[in-house]
Amino acid sequence: MTEGVIWKQLLIFSMPLLIGNLFQQLYNTADSIVVGNFVGSDALAAVGSSNSLINLIIGMSMGIGTGAGVIISQYYGAKDEEKLHWAVHTSIALSLVGGILLTVIGVILSPLLLIWMGTPEEVLPSSVSFLRIYFLGSVFNLVYNMGAGILRAVGDSKRPLYYLCVSSIVNIGLDIVFVVGFGMGTAGAGYATVAAQAVSSVLIMTALIKTRENYRLIPSKIRIDKRMMMRILKLGIPSGIQQSIISLSNVIVQANVNGYGPAAMAGFGAYSKVDGFAMLPLQSFCLAATTFTGQNIGAGKWKRVKQGMVQGIVISMIYTALISVILFLDAERILGIFSPDKDVISFGRKTMLILLPFYWTLAIHQILMGSIRGSGRTVVSMLIGVGNMCILRMIYINLLVPFFPSFEAVLWCYPITWITTTVMDSIYSLKAKWIPEGIEKQIGDETG
16 A cells, blocks of 8 residues: 555555445344344344443454554565564464453443443343343454454455455344244344354454465464564554443443433434444545555655545545435435334434534544554544543533433534544644654564
C-alpha cells in the first residue's frame, strides 16, 4: 500500500474487509432472525440483551489485534523479517492465553453481569444460557481476530473474507438445525455461533502455518517474547480499553433500555443489528486507513499518509449519504425481518430516526481514528474515544436523562457523543504532530 493511486488502494483493500465484516455480522444477526421468528420476541430480547457484552469482548480482542497489526504493518513496510517473525508468534500466543482467561471469567460472571444490566426476569434464564455458551468460544474468537489482523497488516484482506464466508454459512445452517430442528432455543443459537467461530479460527491458523511468506507461523515457536509483548500491549491495550470501555458504556445504555420492557429491548436490539451492518463499510475503511498509515510510515512516506486520510474521509462520506437514504426509505421492512411484532418494529424505527441523521460524524471519526492508530498513537485515540463515548455518555445518562425519562432521551447519548468525538479527532489531526518521523529507528529502539 506504499505505491499507486491512494483512493483505489483503499477501496480495493476495503472491499474484502467489508464483505468479511458483513459475514462476521451475520453470526449474531442470523441468531436473532432465527430466534425472533421461530421462538418469539422474548427470545429475541434474550439474545439482544447480550449484544453489548459480546461487543465488549470483541472490542478488547480487536483492540489487542489492532496493536499487533500496527507493529506488524510497520515491520512489513520496513522489511524487518526478524522482528516481523516474533511479532506474529507473540500475537498468537497472547490470543491463546487471553482466550482461556476470558472463558473462565465469562462463564462465572455471566449471571451477575446480566442482573446488573437489569435484564427482566422473564428473559434472564435464556440470556444467561446464551452468554455462557458464547464465552465458551472465546479462544476461537480471539485467535481468529488476531490471525485476521496479521493477514490484513501485510495487505491480505481476501483470505479472512473467505474463511468468514465459510464460517457464516456454518453458523446459519446450524442455527436452523439447532433452533428450528432440535428446538434448543437460545442455547442452540449459542452453540451454532461457537461452532462457526471454531471453523474460522482453524482456517486462519492453517493459512498462517502453510504460507511461505515471511510472516509464516511455526507452531513450535509460538511463545511470548517479552519485549515484543510489551510493544504489542503498549499499542494494543489503549485500543482495547477504548473499544471495551465504549462497549461498557453501551452496556449501561442497554440497561436503561431494558427498563422499558421486552419490546423496547427487542426493537433496540433489532436496529442495533441493522446499524451494525450499516457501519461495516466505515469499520472496513478504518482498518484500511490503519494498515495504509502503518505501512507508509514504515516506508517513510509521510505526505502519502495525509493524502490517504483525506481521500478516505471523502469515500466514507459518500457511502454514509447513500446508506442513510436507503435505511430511511425502507426501515420498517428491514426491521420486519427480525420480528413481525408491531411494537418491536416501532421501537426499532424510533431508534433509527434518532441515530441515522448523525452517521456522517462516524464517517469522519472512523478514518481519523484509523489513521491516528496506524501511526502508533493509540493512547491519544483511546483518550478521545473514552472521554467522549464513555465518560461524557455516562454523564448524560446519569445526570440529564433522569430529568427527561424516556426511551428516546436515552438514545440521544449516541449522536451527542459522536459529534464531540469527531470534533476532538479533527482538532488533533489538524493541530498535532501525530505522524512520527524516524519510525525505523523508533521500532528498533523499542524492541531491542
